Structure formats: C-alpha cells, structure tokens
Amino acid sequence: MRIIQSAWTCNKSSLLTSNSGWLSPEYNLMSWSLSCLQLKQYYPELILYSDSVSAKMLVDTLQLPYTDVECNLDFLNIYHPQLWALPKIMAYSQQEKPFLHVDGDVFIWKKFEDTLLSGNLIAQNMEAATDYYEKIMISLESALNFFPDEIREERKSKNPILAYNAGIFGGNDISFFKEYASKSFDFVGKNILNLSKINVSNFNIFFEQYLFYCLAKKQNKKVNVLLPETIGDNQYKGFGDFGRVPYEKHYLHLLGSYKRNDFVCKQMANRLRQDYPEYYYRIIDLFKKNKLPLFKNYYNLDDLDEVCLVKRYNCLINKSLKVERESITSLNFDFKRDLKKELGNFNLNKSQFIDFEIFNSKINTILRKDFLLLSKDYLYARDCKASFYFQDLFQDTIGIYNKKVIRDNDYQKIESKYNWSSFIEKQKVKKEGEIIKLEESAAFITTLIVPECDQNRFSLLYVDLLDILILDILKISKTIRELLDELKQNFEANELHKNYSEFEELIFGRIKLGLHAKTIKLNYD
Structure with missing residues (x-):
C-alpha cells in the first residue's frame, strides 16, 4: 500500500523558527526525520505532500528519503494558520489508489498488519x-x-x-x-x-x-x-514511551501534550541520534549555522560541521567511558544559578523560602566543587551510551537477570525539608493561575543532582528510600538477579510469595528511572 505524509508550515516562512506545536523547532524537524526514516524501513514507496517551505526543508535541506514529493499545498496559505488538519485532508483528496496517511509525529518499528491495510477505511x-x-x-x-x-x-x-x-488514516x-x-x-x-x-x-x-x-x-x-x-x-498513555521500542512497543504517536513534554522530546531526539546520527547532527548543524538557539545545547559546536559531529559521536560511543576532567583554563562561564529568578513569581512562606535558599546554595556549591571540571566530552559520551541501555537490558526477558548494572558515581545528594525538585519541574510547566502544591517531609527529602553537559548544567531527581537502597547496593556491580535477591530481604516474605511479579515490576521501574536519570548504568565488563 502507498504510504503518504503531508506537511504545511501554516503560513510560516521557516521551520527553523516555528515550534509547530512542539517544545522547540528542532524537535519538530527531528520528529519528521524519525517518522520518515522509520516508515522508509518498511515501505519503499513514501510520498510527501507539502507546501514549498516544507519541501525545501524536509527534502532539499534534511534530505529525507521520500520517493516523491507533491509540492502543491501552497494554496492553503489563504486559510487560517491554525487549520493544521487541512493539508492532511487535501492529501487524502488527491489519492487515486489505496493509501495510508501517517502523521509526522507517528513512529513505527514494524510493518502494519495486512489485516489492517486490507480495510476499506483505516484509522x-x-x-x-x-x-x-x-x-x-x-x-x-x-x-x-x-x-x-x-x-x-x-x-x-x-x-x-x-x-x-487520525494518527493513521486511509484505506481502499x-x-x-x-x-x-x-x-x-x-x-x-x-x-x-x-x-x-x-x-x-x-x-x-x-x-x-x-x-x-x-x-x-x-x-x-x-x-x-x-x-x-x-x-x-x-x-493516551504510553504513546511516547521510547524506552520500550523496538522490543516491546512498535507504534508511538506524540499527539497533544507529548509534543511539549521535555522528557518525551529528549527521548525522541535520543532515538534519532541513536539510529540515524547523520540526520540528527544535520539538524543540529543547521541551527548552529543559522545562529539559532537549541532547547538542549550540549556543547559549543560553532567550529564543527555535520560530518565532524557524526565522527565525534561515533568516537565517543565506541570509546571506554572513563571520568575525564577539563583544565581550569578552558572554563569561561559562570556556574552560579538563581533558581527563584529563573522560575518567576511564586509564593513561599518564611520557612519555605529559607529552605529553598539553602537548597539553591547547595546546588551552587556542588556545581563549583564537584561538577565544574567534569569534561563535557565525558558527560556527552555518558548521555549517548545511556540511549542504548534500555534496549540492551530489557529486550531479552530471559537473559535480563544475568545483565549487570552499577550506579553512576557522578551524582550528589541534597537533603531538604521540602520536595524542591518536583516543585521546580511542575513550576516550569504550570498553567496560568495554577498553584503548585509543595510537598513537605517530617524528616527530610532526598534530591539527587546529576551533572549535565547542556546549558542547564545539572538535572534534579527526587528519590525515596527504595531508590536510595538500590543505589547503595549498586556501589559495586550486580546482576539483576543479585540485585533482586538482596532487595528481597527488605520485603515481607509472605507478600513477596503472593506478589512476586509486582515486586519485580516495582524494581524494574526503579531501574528504568535510574537509567533515565543517569544514576544507574549497564556494566558491560
């Protein structure tokens, strides 16, 4: 069956400066690239219906491998730019033989079933x-x-x-x-x-x-x-779960709020980098050459072009991961962060404000004392390697128990009275007028601060006692079986006997959290 896609810039002059509903413009281009490239893996005939701006970007600049391009949607520029479904409907109307339209935010990891494609109407x-x-x-x-x-x-x-x-629409x-x-x-x-x-x-x-x-x-x-x-x-739950492809999920659709979710967008970008690094770095290079900001700017790329970036990536993921440090003379930026100023207006009482200021001060101390000289190459190599961990660990449901994991020692702990990491994350994406509830603990709340090589320089992760226990056990490398056996000692034997599958699911969930946060990694030794 003929597979088609449609793209209209909604009266915008450039896809480099238009979010198109995404968190930032580069994610829009990365989505189009990953969607097209995955479809092309299974369907040789892939047609794009587009306006001239989209065609120039997707085909001429990014060189996406469409079989053919029908550049006939410029007439839609007479319509309101928010009528984003019109190019799809126009593409449907031009078909003369069976087809399936696939949105540019849909990704597949296997062919659609013949029983689906045989339908007169498909959705x-x-x-x-x-x-x-x-x-x-x-x-x-x-x-x-x-x-x-x-x-x-x-x-x-x-x-x-x-x-x-209409993530997919079509039929006979x-x-x-x-x-x-x-x-x-x-x-x-x-x-x-x-x-x-x-x-x-x-x-x-x-x-x-x-x-x-x-x-x-x-x-x-x-x-x-x-x-x-x-x-x-x-x-629509689980439609952006890149950690479960291709071994468990074969279809994802980043509809609605998924496009504006920082974590999901990052995972989508990581998947493009993992499977198609030349396209990923082509997009990065494009933004850098045009001096346009990236939502995640990992390092100064001004002196590196697309070819050099791909070579650098291949070198980093193939070399042994060892902690490297910068020379002090190579540093030319200030590590101090004022989180309250960055987050904007929110109300705190005196006790909360004091605790927040202490929390912010601890972050800046850790940045100067522990993170300042960590090599960006090392941190970026860590990130690139982490993209492979999920599939390597979870695709083999039998062999997983013999796989080894170990904690990553780059992170530091911060203890506070309030759950600032969750509060900060929610504060960034809150709706107008929304009041974020601040969680408090009678004892203390533990936050992990993880060094990053992007412009934010760190990430924060709230952890509970079980997470801390797992990280403590993983001071030394353990197989998944060994980790589970040690953790059993902290659960009631009768409950484990009755609900062992739930116990495993709980621990696997915490391992996944650690892999995402880069506090846990696979040990291939």
Whole structure:
C-alpha cells in the first residue's frame, strides 16, 4: 500500500523558527526525520505532500528519503494558520489508489498488519470525547452557521461524541475519501467568516476526526483500527514511551501534550541520534549555522560541521567511558544559578523560602566543587551510551537477570525539608493561575543532582528510600538477579510469595528511572 505524509508550515516562512506545536523547532524537524526514516524501513514507496517551505526543508535541506514529493499545498496559505488538519485532508483528496496517511509525529518499528491495510477505511483507534470536547462542540454550534448533515444528524441523536484518531488514516475506499474531503472543506469554507468567534485549533478535531466518524457511521462503513480499544481524548498513555521500542512497543504517536513534554522530546531526539546520527547532527548543524538557539545545547559546536559531529559521536560511543576532567583554563562561564529568578513569581512562606535558599546554595556549591571540571566530552559520551541501555537490558526477558548494572558515581545528594525538585519541574510547566502544591517531609527529602553537559548544567531527581537502597547496593556491580535477591530481604516474605511479579515490576521501574536519570548504568565488563 502507498504510504503518504503531508506537511504545511501554516503560513510560516521557516521551520527553523516555528515550534509547530512542539517544545522547540528542532524537535519538530527531528520528529519528521524519525517518522520518515522509520516508515522508509518498511515501505519503499513514501510520498510527501507539502507546501514549498516544507519541501525545501524536509527534502532539499534534511534530505529525507521520500520517493516523491507533491509540492502543491501552497494554496492553503489563504486559510487560517491554525487549520493544521487541512493539508492532511487535501492529501487524502488527491489519492487515486489505496493509501495510508501517517502523521509526522507517528513512529513505527514494524510493518502494519495486512489485516489492517486490507480495510476499506483505516484509522488509528476509536476516540471517546470527554466533557471538555462536548463543551467545545457546544461552543462551535453557537458560533458556526454551517454543519454537514452527517454531524447534525449525529448530534440530534444525543449520542456521546465519538471520533477516529487520525494518527493513521486511509484505506481502499477512494470514493469515500473524495466525498469526505469535499465535505470537510465545505465545513471549513462555509464558516470562514466565523472563525474569529472560536478557538480555531480545536475546530480541527471536528472537521477531520468527528466528521470522518459521522460519515462512516451514516454510510455503515466498517473502519479497521490499529488499536482495538476506545481511548478517551485525554487518555493516551504510553504513546511516547521510547524506552520500550523496538522490543516491546512498535507504534508511538506524540499527539497533544507529548509534543511539549521535555522528557518525551529528549527521548525522541535520543532515538534519532541513536539510529540515524547523520540526520540528527544535520539538524543540529543547521541551527548552529543559522545562529539559532537549541532547547538542549550540549556543547559549543560553532567550529564543527555535520560530518565532524557524526565522527565525534561515533568516537565517543565506541570509546571506554572513563571520568575525564577539563583544565581550569578552558572554563569561561559562570556556574552560579538563581533558581527563584529563573522560575518567576511564586509564593513561599518564611520557612519555605529559607529552605529553598539553602537548597539553591547547595546546588551552587556542588556545581563549583564537584561538577565544574567534569569534561563535557565525558558527560556527552555518558548521555549517548545511556540511549542504548534500555534496549540492551530489557529486550531479552530471559537473559535480563544475568545483565549487570552499577550506579553512576557522578551524582550528589541534597537533603531538604521540602520536595524542591518536583516543585521546580511542575513550576516550569504550570498553567496560568495554577498553584503548585509543595510537598513537605517530617524528616527530610532526598534530591539527587546529576551533572549535565547542556546549558542547564545539572538535572534534579527526587528519590525515596527504595531508590536510595538500590543505589547503595549498586556501589559495586550486580546482576539483576543479585540485585533482586538482596532487595528481597527488605520485603515481607509472605507478600513477596503472593506478589512476586509486582515486586519485580516495582524494581524494574526503579531501574528504568535510574537509567533515565543517569544514576544507574549497564556494566558491560
């Protein structure tokens, strides 16, 4: 089956300065690259429908291996830039033979099943709307003056809103897609003068996914879905879990808030670097040459081009990882951080403020005393190697017990009365008017501070007594079996006997946390 993708810059002049819903522009380009390259692994025919700005970036600059490019979406520039589903619908309308459209934030690690692709209509999954989407629909009904008959009839039935998620959309029924696309453009076109009355971004779900559902239902069309379960529109869990590919998960879709999640974006970027380093560094080089900021700026790359960066990466991941230190003369930046100033306004009482100031002071002391001279090459090599740990450890469900892990000794501990690491993380992403609850302990809370080679220079991780126990045991290398056996002594024997699988799941979860935070690493010796 022909696989297609579609890209429209939404009236923006450059993809280098437009977030396109992502945490930052480089993640948008990395997503497109990883999505395209993974599709190309399984489907030789991969067509891009795009406007000229997208084509220039994705094909001419990044050199993504599309079979063909149909650069015919510039006419969409007459539409509102928030109508981001229109290029997809336009791409559907141009198909004359069976196809599957795959979004640029979808990633696969195996071919789609033939039983799925044989369907006349294909979608990712059935989606159930929450009260939030019902309220949006009510607001649209009060502001718009035209709705397709299929939607009006469905609304009259008083049924809960259902839709089909369009992470993948397609099928063999070409005439259906012609009709669907025509109705969708009518839905938008006949309401152009009313778009100022609505949240335009929210409208996309209804003229794409809801209309598809209503039309298919009215015509009694069966829809083949990749995922059999009906998922609530805000309940897409595990769709950004890069730590479980390709050994356990084969399909990810970074929809909605996943695009703005720092951890998920970082893991996606790491996967591109791991599997396709030349494309990853092509993007890095592109931002550096244009003197544009990166969300994660790992080191000064001004004197290195794409080819040198790839060679450097291959050298770092293939060399033995040993702690290296910089010479004091190579340092030309200030390590002092003022977290309160960086986070903006938030209210603390006197006791909390004193504890926060002590916490901040301890961070700066550790940065100067313990992290200052750690080599950036060493830290970056550590990060690159860490990207391989999950698959190396967890893909072999039998051999995993003989794999060795050890703690990484680069981190330091900070004890405080309040859970500042969690508070800081939530404070960074809080919504306007939201008040973040500050956790307090009668004894103390332990935070690990981990050295980083990006512009932030460190990361913070809240840990509990079990995490600390695991790290204490891993002072010396242990097999997973040895670690589990030592940890058993801290749990009730009867409970372990009844719930041993839950015990293993708990410990594996803590190991994964340590691998992500770079406080635990695999020992290949």
